Every structure is written in C-alpha cells, then in structure tokens.
Amino acid sequence: MEKIKSLEDLKNLRDKAKETLRTRSGDVKVTIFASMGTVGIAAGAREVLKMIISELEKRNFSDVEIIEGGSLGLDVEEPVLTIERAGTKITYGKVTPEMAKQIVIQHVINGQPIGEYVIARSKK
Amino acid sequence: MKIFRTHALVCSGAQCLSAGGNNFKDALSAEINSAGLQDEVQIVETGCMGSCEMGPMMVVYPEGTVYIKLVPSDAAEIVKEHFLKGRPVKRLMWNASGKEFPTLSEIPFFAKQTKLVLRNCGIINPENIEEYIANDGYLALGKVLTSMKPQEVVDEIKKSGLRGRGGAGFLTGLKWGYVASQQSGDKYVICNADEGDPGAYMDRSVLESDPHTLLEGMIIAGYAVGAIKGYIYVRAEYPLAVKRVALALKHARAFGLLGSNILNSGFSFDIAIRMGAGAFVCGEETALINSIEGKRGEPRKKPPYPSTAGLFDKPTLINNVETFANVPVIIHKGAQFFKKIGTATSPGTKVFSLAGKVNTTGLIEVPLGITLREIVFDIGGGIPEGHSFKGALIGGPSGGVVPAEHLDIAIDYESLDSIGTIMGSGGLIIMDETSCMVDIAKFFLKFTVEESCGKCTPCREGTPQMLKILQRITSGEGMPGDIENLERTGRIISRTSLCGLGQSASNPVLSTIRFFKNEYESHINEKKCPSSVCDMKPKAMENKNGKKIRVRKIA
Ligand SMILES: Cc1cc2nc3c(=O)[nH]c(=O)nc-3n(C[C@H](O)[C@H](O)[C@H](O)COP(=O)(O)O)c2cc1C
Numbered sequence: 001m002e003k004i005k006s007l008e009d010l011k012n013l014r015d016k017a018k019e020t021l022r023t024r025s026g027d028v029k030v031t032i033f034a035s036m037g038t039v040g041i042a043a044g045a046r047e048v049l050k051m052i053i054s055e056l057e058k059r060n061f062s063d064v065e066i067i068e069g070g071s072l073g074l075d076v077e078e079p080v081l082t083i084e085r086a087g088t089k090i091t092y093g094k095v096t097p098e099m100a101k102q103i104v105i106q107h108v109i110n111g112q113p114i115g116e117y118v119i120a121r122s123k124k
Numbered sequence: 125m126k127i128f129r130t131h132a133l134v135c136s137g138a139q140c141l142s143a144g145g146n147n148f149k150d151a152l153s154a155e156i157n158s159a160g161l162q163d164e165v166q167i168v169e170t171g172c173m174g175s176c177e178m179g180p181m182m183v184v185y186p187e188g189t190v191y192i193k194l195v196p197s198d199a200a201e202i203v204k205e206h207f208l209k210g211r212p213v214k215r216l217m218w219n220a221s222g223k224e225f226p227t228l229s230e231i232p233f234f235a236k237q238t239k240l241v242l243r244n245c246g247i248i249n250p251e252n253i254e255e256y257i258a259n260d261g262y263l264a265l266g267k268v269l270t271s272m273k274p275q276e277v278v279d280e281i282k283k284s285g286l287r288g289r290g291g292a293g294f295l296t297g298l299k300w301g302y303v304a305s306q307q308s309g310d311k312y313v314i315c316n317a318d319e320g321d322p323g324a325y326m327d328r329s330v331l332e333s334d335p336h337t338l339l340e341g342m343i344i345a346g347y348a349v350g351a352i353k354g355y356i357y358v359r360a361e362y363p364l365a366v367k368r369v370a371l372a373l374k375h376a377r378a379f380g381l382l383g384s385n386i387l388n389s390g391f392s393f394d395i396a397i398r399m400g401a402g403a404f405v406c407g408e409e410t411a412l413i414n415s416i417e418g419k420r421g422e423p424r425k426k427p428p429y430p431s432t433a434g435l436f437d438k439p440t441l442i443n444n445v446e447t448f449a450n451v452p453v454i455i456h457k458g459a460q461f462f463k464k465i466g467t468a469t470s471p472g473t474k475v476f477s478l479a480g481k482v483n484t485t486g487l488i489e490v491p492l493g494i495t496l497r498e499i500v501f502d503i504g505g506g507i508p509e510g511h512s513f514k515g516a517l518i519g520g521p522s523g524g525v526v527p528a529e530h531l532d533i534a535i536d537y538e539s540l541d542s543i544g545t546i547m548g549s550g551g552l553i554i555m556d557e558t559s560c561m562v563d564i565a566k567f568f569l570k571f572t573v574e575e576s577c578g579k580c581t582p583c584r585e586g587t588p589q590m591l592k593i594l595q596r597i598t599s600g601e602g603m604p605g606d607i608e609n610l611e612r613t614g615r616i617i618s619r620t621s622l623c624g625l626g627q628s629a630s631n632p633v634l635s636t637i638r639f640f641k642n643e644y645e646s647h648i649n650e651k652k653c654p655s656s657v658c659d660m661k662p663k664a665m666e667n668k669n670g671k672k673i674r675v676r677k678i679a
Contacts, residue, residue, distance in 0.1 A: 003380030005388045007266040010257070017258035023131045024185045024247065031186075036210045046208075049129075053164055057127045065186035066129035068210020 037071030137172030145180035171333015173246030188227035290444030321520035341448030519548025522628035524635025560657035583626030602648030
C-alpha cells in the first residue's frame, strides 16, 4: 500500500471505498428488483441477474441496490425485472441477458427506459 | 471495482463467536460457493452488533434483514431461499413488534439508541481499514493535522464538554489542557483498556468492532498534547481484541496514518500494545502506569498526577477507550453537534453492557439523560417471566444501586451522584424481586477483597472485615449492630484508602443499606432472606397472586 500523503488523497480514498459500502446504506439512486420465483429462475432469471451484476461492475456503477423478490404473478412474462429510478417503477418482461445488458446501460445508468420492453409502469 | 449485490454481515464479536458464530460463517461460505454465488454475495465479518443474547447474528443488505441465533445447518436454507430466490427465511428472523420483515431500526432494542462510539460496530469489517475510511474514518485526523493547532484541538474538546468514560467522569478537555501545558519533550498517551468491572464489555466491543476509531482518537490526542508515543493497555484475556488492534496498527502504519510524518504533516506518533494480566487494580491509572513500566501493579500516591509525572515520570495523558472513541466524532462533526446530544453537564452518549434480569441483554449506547425506565423497559424489553423491577446496579464493584422508586432517574453524572451511586464505566445489571440485595453486596465486596492489591491497610484489612460481617448476615448469624458496623467501617475505608479501589469498595454495601435496609434487617432479626437466595433457606416467597417464585441465584 502506498502511504496516504495528504488530506486530499485520504478523501479520494474515502470516496472510492464508500462505493463498495453503498449496498449497506440504503442510499442509492436506482433499485433493481429481480423476480426470483421458481418460474423466474426456470425462465432464466439467474442468467439475467448475473449479466446485470457484471455489466454494473464493468461500468463502475454502484449507485444501485439489487433486491431479489418472489414472483409478481406474471408467470408468462418471466423473467421479470423492475427498475425504480426517480420515483418511477418500470417493469420489463421476458428479459434475456442481452436485454438486461441494454437495460443497465440505458435505463439504470442513463435514465432512459427502453419502451419496447416495458410491460408496466407505476409512480411511487 | 467489485460489486456485490448482497452483503451478509456476520457478527464476529467474541460473544457470537463463542456461541458458534464461526461455524455458521464457515457453513454459509460453503453454501454460497456451492450455489455459485461467491461473486454476488459478500460475507463481511463485523464486530459486535450489540444484542448478544440473540447471537450468532447476521444482517443481510440491501434489505437489512436481521437473522438471529444461527446454527450451521441454517446456512443452506438462507442461501437457497434468501440469497437465491429473495425470500427471507422467516423462522430465523428477529421477531419484533409484529413486523414481518423488521430491519435493525425497527427493532425496539436498537430504535432508542444513539450510536456515536459504536457508530461503526456491526456495520464495517474491523479488519479492513478501507471500510473505516469509507465511513469518514481518519478524516478528523486529517482535519486536525492540516488545519488546526494543537491548542485549538484541546479547545474543541473542552468546548464539547466530553467527560471521561472510564468511571469518574473527569472533564477530558481539562485533562488534555494540563498535559499540553507541560514543558517536556517526551510525553505519552495511554489508553486504558483494562476493563476490570465484572460483566462489562463495552471497551472490548470497541476494540473488536472498530479498532481504528480508538487509534484515530489517540493520534489526535497525541497531536493535541504534544506526545511522541502512545500505549494501549489491554488485558490478555481479550485475545480477539488484541489481535484486531494489532492488525489495525499495522494497517494504519502502512497507510501512513501512524508512525513518522503522518499525512506528510511533520507530526510523528506511534502506538504500542501492552498486555495486562487482568488485575482489577491495574485499571487504576497509576497502578496501570507501574504495570507498563514493568513494576508491580500497585497504585502510586497522588499527587503527582499522571498529567505532570506519569509514565517514566513524564507527563502522561490517560483516557479510557470510549473517551478516545468519542474524539473523532467531536472533531469531525464539531463540539456543537456533540453537545446537542445528552444533557448540559453530561453531553454525549454512554455505552452500557445491559445484563441481568431483562429480556434483551446486550451492548447499548444511549444519550445521557435517558431514564433508567427507558433503558430497562423500552430497550431491554422489560423484566422476564412476569417478575418486577427491583433495582439496577450501576458502576460495578465501585458503584451502587438504583432502586425501583428512582426508576425515572435521568442517567447522567449528577443525578446518579445525588443518590449515592456512580456512572461507572458502563456495567448495568438489572435485578428483580428474586435477587437478594445483601447477597449482591456480598458478591461485589468479595470481588474487591480478592482484587485489593494490599498496599494500603484500610483496603487490605478493612474490606475483609466487612465481608466477614456480610457472610455472617447471609448465613443467619447476623447480630444487632452489624449494619451500623458496616456503615462505619465502610466510611473509614472510603476516607483512608490510597486509591479509588478502596475508596469505592464499600459503595455497593452502603448503597444497598441505604435503599434496602429492611432486607438487611430481616436477615439479621428474623434470620430470613426475603428473596430466598441466601443459605438460611426460609420457605419460598409468594407474590401477590399467590404464585411461588422460583429461587434464582445470581449468576
Ligand atoms: C480500581 C479501579 C479500576 C479502574 N479500572 C478502570 C478500567 O478498567 N478502565 C478505565 O478506563 N478506567 C478505570 N479506572 C479509572 C482510571 O483510574 C482513570 O480514571 C481513567 O482511565 C481515566 O480515563 P477517563 O478520564 O477517560 O475516564 C479504574 C479506577 C480504579 C480506582
């Protein structure tokens, strides 16, 4: 470890380290709800989840929490993914890993929902 | 950067470990691996979360789900249901106030607490300095070294009104000022982590759960008073604490936060650990200093006080673990912030180890000025098994009892003093009507008799005489005049002993006589122990409803 040489360096290190602890603070910009019921998993929800994590990691975006939930009852639409950002919840259906990747880039990080995949929308 | 969607914080405080926490963690880790979740779920070993009775404990984020009393065989279910499918395992969760999925802040035990000293405990990994830094750790040190003169640091601590948490409640800023004003090249800072009060473990928890907060406080103190070196005096019975502090020292040095030329400021300061053999008297500051010097752990005559001639006869600042742990908060957030918590003359918080006859025992941090009732009934969840509150012992072997009629007393230095007890270092033992006050007094006096170092006569010879009388009373052989004899002897010992150990040894006896004289009298006159604890064995007591009360001995 390189020694910290100034208050600035210390603050930079703090900001970097804070990112890794965000999950414990509940203070995040985006919440991703992944439906992980039996049907969801059978339909490929695990692969979708893995893709989301690796994409977030690749793009260094940690202002997010991922909450696994049970099924919404929309079995025909599984895997179902809901993104909550700026008070609006948007739900996507029949999500594939490739779609998940686009959702992370466009919606989670840049705030642009992908209309063609949306199956439901609600205000908080 | 590695992102984990789920953080599983497993309590690795000594209590949870001894309750089998390690085995659970190993099992959890194995299950996570076999489910292929090792890149998604991170296990974090934290220090004590406080509610030790519920251990081994785990909190899972981002949901904040609280799991309690975990055994290795629970791991598979948690991984399969919660981590894989997002369905928290209800049967293992803290069942609180009818909430289906309570988080920490919704559990009454935690809701009424204010965490300054324990702010990181159970939330960060104590063996990872970066997690401490992430929560603004060492920023106070950075602020002090880059923008404050030593005198300004002393002034800020003075302004905060912080009082020593080791027992006596001496004003910390005043003490720092004394040491700072000494003209000597070699000054020392000592952290008193001896923690000899039986049943108390506040300091151990800080050392185990957040060692860097202590180091930061000590380094700031070293800068403020102009010291070159610090010592942490900790008992060898705290192996996990010693290990984590040693690791923290190593990391702090590697990061340039300890050692020479800290943060390129030109200020150099290092800290070493000294282990004690666990004698109660070695918590007394001058005996502690003797012990560090390699001498017999016996107290010195005061004056000179450590602030003028302490360790190696040099000016020495000695403070308690919790006192130091408050320092980074005061510097970082300002004296004004600190003073908003607590009362005007007792600002801030106090950590207590809540034990005895309450539903939820554990480690709590409360704002000073809180009432005893709130601690016992709101935080502790009341008295178990339908019994009623009889009294609270506060301050351990140097303290006294708060009886039920003072249940609404504010827990601050002045209020406790006004009824003849002390704040102490944080031992808080709750008693119900099955506890015998004479027996409790005997228990603590026996402790001080054993721990008296023998240097001064009143303590060495006087306390065994008091113990003899108490033994007589509790075995049905008490005599008229015993109470007066105890009071007189106790007062003489208090006035004539060399150090605080003897000076406060009779407190538990005098205080229980003051509030529970009738119990002493029934032991002596009627040869009866009203709580059926003492060996005189009267018939089991009946309460109002005619229910037999189980005879319980103090643990
Ligand atoms: C018998 C005896 C035992 C003590 N044990 C401790 C102890 O374990 N920890 C502690 O911090 N102070 C203990 N003290 C108080 C110390 O002498 C000293 O007042 C304290 O460390 C000062 O720190 P503070 O101003 O931060 O409270 C003890 C005092 C006596 C008389």
